[in-house]
Amino acid sequence: MAEESPSTQFLPFEKGLLSEFRINQHTTSCTLSASPVVLASTVVMVDDVDDRVWLNGTVNWQVSLNIAGSVDILFEILRGSTVIYSAVQSITTFLPVLPFTVYNQAQLQHVDTTPISTPGLTPVLYQLRATVISTPSIGTVSTLSQILSAAEIEAVHQAV
Numbered sequence: 001m002a003e004e005s006p007s008t009q010f011l012p013f014e015k016g017l018l019s020e021f022r023i024n025q026h027t028t029s030c031t032l033s034a035s036p037v038v039l040a041s042t043v044v045m046v047d048d049v050d051d052r053v054w055l056n057g058t059v060n061w062q063v064s065l066n067i068a069g070s071v072d073i074l075f076e077i078l079r080g081s082t083v084i085y086s087a088v089q090s091i092t093t094f095l096p097v098l099p100f101t102v103y104n105q106a107q108l109q110h111v112d113t114t115p116i117s118t119p120g121l122t123p124v125l126y127q128l129r130a131t132v133i134s135t136p137s138i139g140t141v142s143t144l145s146q147i148l149s150a151a152e153i154e155a156v157h158q159a160v
Contacts, residue, residue: 017153018151023042023150025146025147026145029142029143032132034133039130040057041126043124045121045122049116051116052155053124054150055077055085055108055150058147062103062142064100065139066136075130076128078126080125084110089106
């Protein structure tokens, strides 16, 4: 029996290509509170249960305080209503000169390995949201800009 050459045994046709790139960018300020605030959202059309979705969220945010203290912000990426990635950022200040404003940037990156569970072209909603976990009573927390980008990573399919 003749052996097939390695080049004809496996013929890759998608090999991890990025597709369905989506971006949602806002440059308007948004006040954050103890209630979750959706900062940006996007929909990616996923067609294969083996596909993945690369997500990147960036939030430029600021805290303006009239007293020294700590501020903790929870940043989350959701698929539908399910949190699939989260990170907390904190700022603690002991400045003797008040009031003051501190600027920060949150950068979230995640690969969703299970965006869909059944085959077929499916819209998948992703959201970037923020929640103030703790802050001094005299102060405000807000965003300056926020971006959520997403791209489908095509599964590696090989023909035999």
